Amino acid sequence: MPEVRHTPVAPTRTQRLASGGEIEAHRHDDHQIVYAGRGVLAVTTGAGSWVAPATRAIWVPAGTVHAHQAHGDLELHLVGLPARENPLRLDGPAVLSVSPLLRELIIEHTRTEDDDSPEGTRLRAVLLDQLRISVQQPLHLPTPADPVLRRVCALLSADPADSRTLALLGREVGASERTLSRLFAGDLGMTFPQWRTQLRLHRALVLLAEQTPVTQVANRCGWSSTSAFIDVFRRAFGHTPGTHLR
Known part of the structure; x- marks a missing residue:
């Protein structure tokens, strides 16, 4: 079994993947929100797979071994959250509804990698508030x-x-x-x-x-x-x- 890559900090950034592109199995010490602004994203863990179009995001808890796959040209937005911050109080992966406001917040917040400016901090606070009221969607295909x-x-x-x-x-x-x-x-x-x-x-x-x-x-x-x-x-x-x- 190949060794799983360990990246302690889950990055906050925008990343593009061509259709069929993959990010191999890895884990973070942080939580992560994964959102596809364009294309369809599949996230696979040992428990199953989650698929999300542009109206959904995927919550990946800290420590979860997961891999990404792009279907269609993928514009991937990644939001890392320290393990102590769990606005959803979820200990397993989940698909979340993304409102138009939450979509714009995620896209804007991921324009600059790990933005610690006062503006970035305020934007992040509003984003977390929106995450707390997001609704879980039944898009899990268990293994x-x-x-x-x-x-x-x-x-x-x-x-x-x-x-x-x-x-x-x-x-x-x-x-x-x-x-x-x-x-x-x-x-x-x-x-x-x-x-x-x-x-x-x-x-x-x-x-x-x-x-x-x-x-x-x-x-x-x-x-x-x-x-x-x-x-x-x-x-x-x-x-x-x-x-x-x-």
Whole structure:
């Protein structure tokens, strides 16, 4: 297993990554807010993956081993916070809603790396106030620990359009529908339909970041129709896939 890079201080800065670019697994002694002003960001930890478009940010607590991947040309805004500052009181990664005001605060605050000026300090204080009232969003795709469940999740990850029932998937991996249902609830904390919807939304964000047409995204991610995809996407993100593409 490769050694995980340890960077004690989480930087505050703007960084650009080309589509497909990665930042390898690392950890900080500080907390970090990770926000994509353009493109779609995927953050992966041992517990699963989080995907965030421009209306969301990702909270990465101090000490969490994590890696970044860019989908579409990524404009990455990083905000480091000392471990003693935890405005969200969260000890695990989370996806947060980003209001128009919070978006502008993050972008402005990350223009200058680690700005300790009086203006920068005031801006940071307002940013922390906005973080405290931000809402968590259910965009986490957990990674299963159970080996049988891993096989089921791998089948669906390879083809999110796979529409087989849990019973049919169970036949392939040698487990009953009842056993798999129990594993989804106990291991991942969600039902099978909830996990599959999360997987499809994650894949849809990636495809949209690559400028894939909405109809193709709906088809490749397993929705029965484009309108069904648009409805689920709007309820999850507050806007349509077409708006997201623009």
